[in-house]
Structures are given as structure tokens and as C-alpha cells.
Amino acid sequence: LRLDGVPTLGEDQSFKGMLFLLQDVTAIRRLENMRSEFVANVSHELKTPVAAVKGFSETLLGGGVKDEETARSFLKIIYDESERLNRLISDILDLSKIESKRSPMDYAPIHLDYFCASIMDTIATVAKKKRITLHSDIPEELFVEADEDKLRQILINLLSNAVSYTPDGGKVELSVRDRQDAEGLEKIIFKVSDTGIGIPKKDQPRIFERFYRVDKARSRSSGGTGLGLSIVKHLVELHHGEISVESELGIGTTFTVELPMLQE
Ligand code: ADP
DSSP: OEEEEEEEEOTTSOEEEEEEEEEOOHHHHHHHHHHHHHHHHHHHHHHHHHHHHHHHHHHHHTTOOOSHHHHHHHHHHHHHHHHHHHHHHHHHHHHHHHHTTOSOOOEEEEEHHHHHHHHHHHHHHHHHHTTOEEEEEOOTTOEEEEEHHHHHHHHHHHHHHHHHTSOTTOEEEEEEEEEEOTTSOEEEEEEEEESSOOOOGGGGGGTTSTTOOSSHHHHHHTTOOSOHHHHHHHHHHHTTOEEEEEEETTTEEEEEEEEESSOO
């Protein structure tokens, strides 16, 4: 609690009394703490790849590496770490744009059949490398009113995770349905499911937090930034929708996104 006091004066400038203001600053403090924790996390996440780029390039420049194979493997590390920096910076910028509401919604009707087919095409190259079978189950002539770029980012982030966290030879599916909720509102339900490693029960409520990863090493090696799902959650909320997860270790995971078919 914060207490502020100011004297109140009469018309002739004589002292009349005191005005006290008692303010609950818990919410403000919490926000400040979250912000400084985020800055600390960001700095840490950026420092690791920068240190790798610096260290390996210093070694190469020092001329100590004589054989070409080792030199190439160092260059590959430098390249991969710069890619990671790139992804981190673009995710951080996306997140800050979304959170500061500098990203207005550009609603338009989206034909889900065509739209989802183009998204599956985008993901097909990565899936093929891991021999992952992609399925999609999208009814014809179904529309949703959404911001096309943001909806694309939601589905691509979920599908890329599904591919990343599924071992070679597994399956990833995108399905879309429409449904009326209890109040008679039309909803579009997207489900992204995989036959992957699954998420432990205790971690499920936390995976939408910024930089939260179940297995840091695994996320890093698959190129993750730890920001994908927090971006997805924000984007779903901007559409007045909801996201949930069901998962079983070693069996697979399903993310469900529910969006209103029409925006008010
Ligand atoms: P990352 O960049 O690490 O993938 P995300 O925010 O996208 O970050 O996801 C947070 C964490 O949730 C991941 O590190 C991973 O542990 C877990 N996760 C997300 N999607 C899946 C999935 N389909 N299967 C298993 N674990 C997942």
C-alpha cells in the first residue's frame, strides 16, 4: 500500500485539513517485477548465443584451428547461433508489439480450406526431413473472421512445435470444426495434435509463460526460443478466443484453439 498526503487550503489560503490517498500498488509492483524478470531473461537468452559467436570466431581468427573439418564445424556453430539470435530478436519484437497493442486487428473472412492447405504446405518441408506424416481434416466452405497474418502465426507456431517435439516417423494433424456453444454462438475449433513426447502434467499450466520450457536442452537443440506459445496465447486472446492443451507423456499432445466465427 502507498500512502500520500496533501494539505487542503481554504479560499484565504488558511489550512483546512489533510487529504490522504491510500493506494493499492500490488498490481503495479507485480507488473514492474514481471517486466524486470523479462528483461533479465531476455538478456540471459541473448548472451548465450553471443558468447558462442564471439568465442568460436576468436578461436578461428587466432589461427589455432588447422584442419578444415574443425574450422567448418566452428563456422556451423557460429551460423546456427546467429540464426538463433535472429529468431529470438524477431520473437521478442513480435511479443512486445502484441503486448503493447501496437498491432491492430485486421479482420477479414478467411476461407479455411485454402488457408489451412497453404499452412500445411509451409510446414511440409520440415516434416519431410523427419519423415513425419501430415494430415489435415478441414471441412469445405467453412469460414472464420480473423486477422489472417495472426491466425497463420498461431497455427504455424503450434504445427512447428508439434513437428519439433515428435520423433522421426510420427504423425501430426490439423483438424477444424465448427460448433455452437451453450449461448448459441458459433465457434471454430482448431486442433493440432501430434504423436510426440508429450508434456508432463505439472508443466502443462506453465508452458504458455515466456521462456518456460519443459526441457531447456531439447528446446535449444530444436531451435526453440521459449516464446512461441506465449505469442500464440496472446494472439488467440486478441481474437477473443481460448487455448488449451491435453497431453500424455510418450503418447502425444493436442492443442485446441477456439475462436468465435464472427467478431462483434
Ligand atoms: P520453444 O521455443 O521452446 O518450443 P514454446 O513456447 O513454443 O517454446 O513452447 C514451450 C515449451 O512447451 C517447449 O519448450 C516444450 O517443452 C513444450 N511444448 C510445446 N509444444 C509441445 C508439443 N507439441 N509436444 C511436447 N512439448 C511441447
